[in-house]
Amino acid sequence: MHEHLDALEKRMQHLQHAMRQAHEQHDSAQVNALRLELQRTQRAWDALFAPDGEPDQAQPASPSPPAFERAWADAPAREQVHQALALLTVPAAPQLLSQVHEAFFSRPLNTARLTTLRRDEERSFRATPFARPYYVCSALTFDLLSPARALLALSTWPLEQRLVGPLTHRVNFLTSAMRLADAAERLPGDGTPPEPVQRLLLRCARNIPGYPARGPLDLGRLRRAAAAEREIHASDDADTRAEAARRARQRLSDADQIFGSPLRNVARERRSS
Incomplete structure (x- = not known):
């Protein structure tokens, strides 16, 4: 705490x-x-x-979920990435972010626009630290504390949430599936998710043991199957990330805790230790 x-x-x-x-x-x-x-x-x-177990009376009720039918054609790539990551709550690759944005926000991300986004975000932060409400950044590797390849995150997430260990990819995949199932249930309509949302969730379900290979989408069953497997890995993964976060807070500057430590600096540190 x-x-x-x-x-x-x-x-x-x-x-x-x-x-x-x-x-x-x-x-x-x-x-x-x-x-x-x-x-x-x-x-x-x-x-x-x-x-424990009591609601925070000082905290207002959570706002309603976003209006998923809203058109995002004119939103900058940065805002679109933020929307998709906020829905998933875990680091994700550009391809998944594009699929999520297309399914839930009616428009795919132009992933080509993301190639320079992280560099622009880091340049902005180093020029004027914390001037923006959030920054799109890379996830960080647990061992080198360097940027993880092709995994984007949000600077407002706790450091532990932005770190990636040996089990994190699987844990994050299962977390994403559960978050997407939750979001699908909140969509307006008759309770049947739109076809793009169903296709995305069924692709996730095929990679989750315990979910049937055939049949219609069952959000409750998908969520239970994902939660059961995540329980197997979550504790070990959390320990790895907590230890990495401790090292990062001791060794890295504010900017490097968000955007990662250059590999050359870590190598030099290991040789001198």
Whole structure:
């Protein structure tokens, strides 16, 4: 719990500093965006003190899920990536992000636009740290603490959530399947997900033991099968990522904790130790 508190308190300080800078620059839109992010972070901090099993009375009810039928044709790639990652809650490859965005937000991502997105995000952060409510970044490898190839994440996630260990790919796949099943149930309509959503979930289901190879989509059964297998790996995976996060907080700067440590620096550190 202490690590989560430290991370949230540090995040709030950064957001307050960024709000002050935006205010001095008369950027009211940025101030408003940062204020909303600060409120979300404050609620997450408050929730850690809620008694076990009791709802946090100070925290307002969660907002309604996004209107999935909204057209995203004019949204920047950065915003589209954010929407897909926020739905999945785990690092994901551009191809999966495009499939999720097409199924749930009615338009595929142009993955070619993502080739420079992470570099642009890092350049922006290093020029003005924490000036944006979030940054699209790479997931980090658990051993070298370097950017994981072709896996995007959000800077607002806890460090443990952005790390990738030997079991993380499987755990994250199962988590994604469960999140997509939850999102499918929230879609408006008669309870039958649209065809693109069904195709995406059935592709996931084929790779989950315990889910039948044939038959119509069963969201409850898919979720139970994914949860059962995730339970096998989740504890070991969490331990690996927690240890990697501890090392990262000790060794890396704020920027490197988000965007990763250059491999040459890690190699030099290992030779000198």
